[in-house]
Amino acid sequence: MQETKNNNTSAEELKKAVWDVVKNIPDPEIPVITIEDLGILREVIINDKNEIEVIITPTYSGCPAMDLIGWNIKTELEQNGFKNFRITNVLSPAWTTDWMTETGKQKLKAYGIAPPNKKQIVCDTELFQQDEAVPCPHCDSYNTKLVSRFGSTPCKALYHCNNCNEPFDYFKCH
Amino acid sequence: MASTTTVSKEDKINYLLYIADTALILSHRNSEWCGHAPVLEQDIALTNIALDLLGQARNFYQYAAELIGNNATEDSLAYLRLEHEYKNLLLAEQPNEDWAYTVLRQFYISTFLFYLYQQLQQNEDEQVAAIAAKSIKEVAYHVRWSGEWVIRLGDGTKESNQRMQQALDFLKDYTGEVFIAANYEQAMQIDMATIQKKWEEKVAAVLNEAMLSFSTNNFSHTGGKTGKHTEHLGYILTEMQYLQRTYPNATW
Ligand SMILES: [Zn+2]
Numbered sequence: 493m494q495e496t497k498n499n500n501t502s503a504e505e506l507k508k509a510v511w512d513v514v515k516n517i518p519d520p521e522i523p524v525i526t527i528e529d530l531g532i533l534r535e536v537i538i539n540d541k542n543e544i545e546v547i548i549t550p551t552y553s554g555c556p557a558m559d560l561i562g563w564n565i566k567t568e569l570e571q572n573g574f575k576n577f578r579i580t581n582v583l584s585p586a587w588t589t590d591w592m593t594e595t596g597k598q599k600l601k602a603y604g605i606a607p608p609n610k611k612q613i614v615c616d617t618e619l620f621q622q623d624e625a626v627p628c629p630h631c632d633s634y635n636t637k638l639v640s641r642f643g644s645t646p647c648k649a650l651y652h653c654n655n656c657n658e659p660f661d662y663f664k665c666h
Numbered sequence: 667m668a669s670t671t672t673v674s675k676e677d678k679i680n681y682l683l684y685i686a687d688t689a690l691i692l693s694h695r696n697s698e699w700c701g702h703a704p705v706l707e708q709d710i711a712l713t714n715i716a717l718d719l720l721g722q723a724r725n726f727y728q729y730a731a732e733l734i735g736n737n738a739t740e741d742s743l744a745y746l747r748l749e750h751e752y753k754n755l756l757l758a759e760q761p762n763e764d765w766a767y768t769v770l771r772q773f774y775i776s777t778f779l780f781y782l783y784q785q786l787q788q789n790e791d792e793q794v795a796a797i798a799a800k801s802i803k804e805v806a807y808h809v810r811w812s813g814e815w816v817i818r819l820g821d822g823t824k825e826s827n828q829r830m831q832q833a834l835d836f837l838k839d840y841t842g843e844v845f846i847a848a849n850y851e852q853a854m855q856i857d858m859a860t861i862q863k864k865w866e867e868k869v870a871a872v873l874n875e876a877m878l879s880f881s882t883n884n885f886s887h888t889g890g891k892t893g894k895h896t897e898h899l900g901y902i903l904t905e906m907q908y909l910q911r912t913y914p915n916a917t918w
Pocket of ligand 1: 628629630632633658
């Protein structure tokens with residue numbers, strides 16, 4: 493039997509090796525950003541038996557991508573010779589767009605999705621709030637308007653740019 | 667050991683099922699609009715809300731299944747229980763009728779869930795608290811979306827105001843059930859009086875702004891929380907559970 497990676501390395505090295513293997517797994521719905529960029533990948537824990545636990549958290553409760561992300565992590569780890577791992581889905585603390593990396597935000601913009609603004613008060617039920625000022629990812633104009641608070645996935649809102657006339661998705665802050 | 671846990675396992679399971687069932691059935695009702703909503707953006711909005719509710723229901727079912735044990739799963743709870751085992755609010759199962767009924771039903775339930783989750787996110791049960799903290803951010807969006815529609819239609823044209831008023835007159839007999847606690851609900855030690863007060867204030871403010879006439883209502887249909895449903899739930903379950911009933915144990 494080929495020796496597994498778990499046996500050859502210290503816990504710290506193993507942790508880093510696992511992280512490096514899974515961090516580049518793309519988000520299934522927005523494949524230009526990774527699960528690390530999005531803040532879905534939370535932690536890798538190595539216990540004293542050198543068993544691996546990968547902690548992930550969903551963006552939204554109903555995010556249909558979570559099962560696939562878990563499956564992709566499993567495949568990636570197996571292909572790279574890791575054994576004795578499990579994937580744990582945690583809800584707390586609740587995911588927030590604050591966890592998105594700067595690189596992730598730049599990749600989103602280059603892809604044509606406006607990245608999330610700095611977190612605002614989302615747990616507010618006041619109606620007809622002023623729409624968030626979101627710059628167009630194509631022409632950078634702030635002359636944009638909200639079309640719908642809900643878009644093609646739970647994490648996005650629909651906007652329209654009055655300057656270049658293009659519609660675009662906004663990764664809404666959450 | 668953590669603090670004073672006085673909630674029995676049975677009460678907690680029933681309570682989890684009550685919230686999960688309410689979210690699932692409302693989600694199903696909303697999903698019936700898929701492809702039929704007045705405009706594309708609103709079709710997408712409502713299906714997104716349905717997806718959020720489905721996710722919240724799944725989280726509660728998964729936790730309930732863990733407590734139940736015995737090979738129970740989120741799927742067995744959703745697909746294999748009978749009508750009288752469902753504990754959802756009667757309000758959630760009422761038919762879509764028109765857009766007015768749909769947005770008002772959503773507004774009533776989302777507003778309730780918002781104030782409920784405000785409390786549950788401090789619950790001594792960490793898993794309940796985590797699900798509530800996760801859900802409340804989504805529910806805040808639902809309250810705003812549905813509340814804005816109630817105002818837009820109520821304070822819109824003569825026709826839209828009439829339709830909104832019709833929905834209000836019909837659904838009012840189902841709102842009282844929300845605040846009449848079932849036994850398992852009392853055991854959860856939730857401050858329902860505060861939730862009710864906040865709910866009534868928010869609803870009154872929105873209905874006023876929507877130019878709709880309403881009065882406090884002492885009558886309410888009840889029974890959903892203990893499995894006595896209107897005739898509508900049976901039809902919903904027949905459709906929703908069709909595949910599992912026809913092909914038992916089918917998986918993806
Ligand atoms: Zn533009």
